[in-house]
Amino acid sequence: MSQVDPLARYISEAEPLHDLLRRGLIQLSGFLLKRTVAGPRAIVDYEHVEGARERIREAAEGLRSLRAPTSAAHHRGHLVAALVAIERALAAALSTTDPDGDALFHFVQESERHLRAVGRATPGFETVDFKQACCAMQGAGAPFEARFTG
Amino acid sequence: MGKYSIWVLDYAAVNKFPQSVMLYGPQYVGIRNLPYAYVLIKGQGQVILVDTGYDHKEYGKYLADLYGVSNWHPASEVLAECGVTPADVTTVFITHAHFDHMGGLDLFPNAKFYIQKRELDQWVWALTLGPEFRFLVGAADPGDIVKATRLAREGRMIVVDGDRDDVVPGIDLRLAADTHTFGSMYVTVRNDGARESQDAWVFAGDNVYTYDNFTGLDPNDPYLVPIGLATGSQSNLLFSSAEMLKAVGGEHKRVIPVHEDRLKTVFPSRATAAGLHVVELALADGEASRVA
Numbered sequence: 001m002s003q004v005d006p007l008a009r010y011i012s013e014a015e016p017l018h019d020l021l022r023r024g025l026i027q028l029s030g031f032l033l034k035r036t037v038a039g040p041r042a043i044v045d046y047e048h049v050e051g052a053r054e055r056i057r058e059a060a061e062g063l064r065s066l067r068a069p070t071s072a073a074h075h076r077g078h079l080v081a082a083l084v085a086i087e088r089a090l091a092a093a094l095s096t097t098d099p100d101g102d103a104l105f106h107f108v109q110e111s112e113r114h115l116r117a118v119g120r121a122t123p124g125f126e127t128v129d130f131k132q133a134c135c136a137m138q139g140a141g142a143p144f145e146a147r148f149t150g
Numbered sequence: 151m152g153k154y155s156i157w158v159l160d161y162a163a164v165n166k167f168p169q170s171v172m173l174y175g176p177q178y179v180g181i182r183n184l185p186y187a188y189v190l191i192k193g194q195g196q197v198i199l200v201d202t203g204y205d206h207k208e209y210g211k212y213l214a215d216l217y218g219v220s221n222w223h224p225a226s227e228v229l230a231e232c233g234v235t236p237a238d239v240t241t242v243f244i245t246h247a248h249f250d251h252m253g254g255l256d257l258f259p260n261a262k263f264y265i266q267k268r269e270l271d272q273w274v275w276a277l278t279l280g281p282e283f284r285f286l287v288g289a290a291d292p293g294d295i296v297k298a299t300r301l302a303r304e305g306r307m308i309v310v311d312g313d314r315d316d317v318v319p320g321i322d323l324r325l326a327a328d329t330h331t332f333g334s335m336y337v338t339v340r341n342d343g344a345r346e347s348q349d350a351w352v353f354a355g356d357n358v359y360t361y362d363n364f365t366g367l368d369p370n371d372p373y374l375v376p377i378g379l380a381t382g383s384q385s386n387l388l389f390s391s392a393e394m395l396k397a398v399g400g401e402h403k404r405v406i407p408v409h410e411d412r413l414k415t416v417f418p419s420r421a422t423a424a425g426l427h428v429v430e431l432a433l434a435d436g437e438a439s440r441v442a
């Protein structure tokens with residue numbers, strides 16, 4: 001019976017959770033951006049906050065059961081820290097005690113820092129989906145040189 | 151002499167870029183050199199950029215290793231070719247929220263930034279869609295949204311809702327909705343200041359990648375050809391291109407695609423010591439040439 005490499009299994013399980021966190025982060029920061037530019041008297045739709053809440057819930061469930069080999073412990077640590085920060089950001093977005101968005105912004109930034117750290121640690125976990133990037137389209141899916149010199 | 155001096159400044163390049171992404175059509179028909187560049191506009195007390203470049207600190211190595219992006223140089227060095235520092239920049243127009251146009255938001259500490267409301271709203275909306283729709287949100291960096299939020303909290307992110315004339319004197323912003331992106335914007339500089347300008351330039355963002363988008367590849371049978379990537383529609387791209395051409399009196403070389411490698415041969419230019427290019431489009435009264 002073949003054994004799946006624990007690190008490879010971890011990466012395949014962590015990638016969708018990272019994507020959920022990334023999307024939740026964009027939704028919460030997008031909500032704050034819209035609220036900030038609309039001004040203090042504006043009524044801002046909470047649809048994005050609700051969307052972020054669902055993504056964060058899914059990410060939290062997945063991270064609870066995600067087992068990391070020793071070599072990935074640091075990576076998992078950043079994912080968990082990103083989750084904790086984004087959960088706090090969500091709480092701030094839903095509260096009435098953060099009218100200027102200071103707490104929301106603080107935790108959004110903290111979550112983003114941890115997601116960046118994950119991206120630096122592991123190819124494929126970048127916060128930008130370059131696979132869909134028009135100005136980097138030529139490289140999608142393979143090392144650049146392999147595509148043009150093979 | 152116009153009211154503004156205008157340059158297109160390379161900051162990186164991809165040497166082997168598929169033509170089919172630039173010009174919708176058959177695949178595997180060739181590759182081109184694709185400069186990454188931004189536009190510097192100086193005059194009337196303003197130092198203006200169209201777009202900011204990408205966040206090299208975060209993913210420069212990744213872009214270089216996996217996507218062949220080469221010869222990146224920082225804004226401090228690139229702008230210095232025209233005697234400008236990042237701190238001098240007063241205004242930045244963000245044509246669209248892709249990583250290589252919006253990634254440098256942190257680099258210009260004294261600038262106000264302008265972006266279309268539709269661009270921001272729709273990016274966030276698109277992310278409420280499931281992962282099967284990720285084509286629609288590729289190339290957007292969540293970090294750029296966080297940076298934009300910071301700027302908004304500082305009062306430095308101006309969200310524009312549609313067209314706006316004379317955002318600074320003689321410079322107009324035009325929404326090209328649902329084209330390359332949901333809320334792409336192009337910038338028109340009426341360099342004689344006239345409403346019906348005889349000296350207009352249009353900075354197209356990525357709605358136009360190459361002059362061939364205006365003519366196709368057969369000079370005997372010209373027609374508008376869209377770029378390869380539209381999260382909106384290619385028909386909207388074509389109509390937007392037609393509007394840009396109207397703004398410059400049909401003189402298509404005055405619609406500037408920053409990814410067009412031939413800018414350096416169409417206009418006066420020079421190569422820098424770093425192997426990048428400074429392309430000079432216009433000089434205001436009293437401004438010295440940066441390419442002579």
